[in-house]
Amino acid sequence: MCQQKFLSMNVYRILFVIGCFDILSMIPNSILPGYWLITAQSYCQSPLLNLYLGALCFPAWAAYVGLNISLVTNRLVDFTWPKLQETLFGGKMIILWTGLPILYGLFLYCQFPSMLYYPKTGSYYFGADPEKxxxxxxxxISDAGVAGVMMLLNLLMIRAMYIRNLNMMSNLQKVVREKV
Structure with a gap:
């Protein structure tokens, strides 16, 4: 994927950045919590590491999801309006499409409190006591917004695929379709 022939395409540039964030977010979201769960470690055994990783969990996920929204938008534009692809995603515009989700993740990292890992449930919580x-x-709100945007973009893509499929049907296929 890092070959020049792939990185010259906008979609692979976005996919490359998504892959980097996917690998980075596996550490606080999967690998270390799994290790802590196996060893039954809590905040007390490694407080600074726990705070750092707890602060990184949601922002890394939010940046990853934002990059996926950029990817879906890229695919929709490429499929529906291919002539706009280079205008919207070409050249330095790709920095905008990958930079905004990263800035969003950095904003979340700087503005919101850290979560703490709780080994009894194997989850992160906003406080030492999960019940409180x-x-x-x-x-x-962010989760619901992301779900809504992704659903809208996917529905638009399905609609575009349906319209393209209808336009590509031959006259014979249209007659057969109407008879059935």
């Missing part, structure tokens, strides 16, 4: 932990309202 309260998630900031921004997190579920």
């Amino acid at each position: 932990a309260q998630t900031p309202l921004f997190y579920p």
Whole structure:
């Protein structure tokens, strides 16, 4: 994927950045929590590492999801309006499409509290006691917004594929389709 023939295409540039964020976010979201779960470690055994990784979990995921929205948008534009592909994603515009999700992740990292890993449930919480932990309202709003945007973009892609399929049918296929 790092070959010049691939990185000259906008979609592979976005995919490369997504791959980097995927690998980076596996450390705080999967690898170390799995290790902590196996060894039953809590905040007390490694407080600074726990705070650092807890602060990185959601922002890394949010940047990853934002990059995926950029990828879906790229695919939709390429499929629906191929002439706009180079205008919207070519040259230095790719920095905008990959940079905004990264800046969003950095904003979340700097503005919101860290989560703490709780080994009894194998989860992160906003507080040392999971029963009293309260998630900031921004997190579920962000999750719902991302879900809505992804659903809208995917529905637009399905619609575009359906329209393209209808336009590509031959006259014979249209007659057969109407008879059935």
